[in-house]
Amino acid sequence: MTLTFELDPEVDGALRDGITELWTDVSDAGGAVGFVPPVTADDIRPELDKHLVAMAEGHTRLLIGRDEDGAVAATVFLALNAHRLMRHWLWLYTVMVHPRHQGKGYGRDLMDAAERAARGMDGIEAVRLTCRGGTGVDRFYASCGYKEVGRVPDAIRVADGDDRDDIIMLLPLGL
Template sequence: MALTFTLDPPVDRVLRDGILALWVEVTEAGGAVGFVPPVTAEAIRPELVKHFAAMAEGRCRLLVGYDEEGAVAATAFLLLNTHQLMRHWLWLYTVMLHPRHQGRGYGRDLLAAAAESARSFDGIESIRLTCRGGTGLEEFYAGCGYKEVGRVPDAIRVAPGDDRDDIMMMLPLNRY
């Protein structure tokens, strides 16, 4: 059964705890979402609070994918640009899919739902995201239509002696 996506769901304890649990599971499975294992929900919580603060300020929107049991199974945060010369594109952050749902096309579904959401925002023409090199994510994103537009070698230090490229990718949102 496919995931059900909701843009801007009400933020409550259940959603907060669901996102925290997802973030821990994705990180522990090796996902490149800002942390490295081992990680706890308490370590992630301040970063989630920053995301929620940006939402409260109107700078960020949240897309959540729910599984057939109603659990948080996927997320993507769409961060709007505040710079007056860059308001025509947005950032996609904290793109996560629960490891138990991987390999079923749900990641592609999440990115398609994010693009559809972005198309509904006034004036948005493209999506940018960054990903950690050495994970294969750039190939996944390329398969979803994103193009690599920049790379900073060794910008991400996962551990001493383990530096990864920071790869910027972009998806134009053609409006036909």
């Protein structure tokens, strides 16, 4: 089985709820997507709303992956740069695959779909993302072709006494 990907889906209550549930489940499973467990849907909604506002303003695009049941199983937000000197690359944010689907290759499928989406955007020459050190996810991104281009030591405070590096990674699209 594979995921079915859709770029710029219509945002309705069902999609909003599906992303909220996904984000909550990923966070509670220890995923490094802006929260530390435990979280509730009420914790997630304000952050999701910020992404949705950026989408409505045309600054961000959403790529979702649905599983065989039609449930939201994966997401990534593609944020365009507003700065006139940096419009040739975009950011990936909130890269998530539901814990029940991890280990099936869906993360790589999501990253491939995000790369295809970026390649389909006029003028985009590279994709950047950041990830939390100490999780091992940087090795996953490296296996998808991303290279570490920067690191800010102890930039992310997960808990008192538990600071993690903020790792900046880049995928040149070689247009």
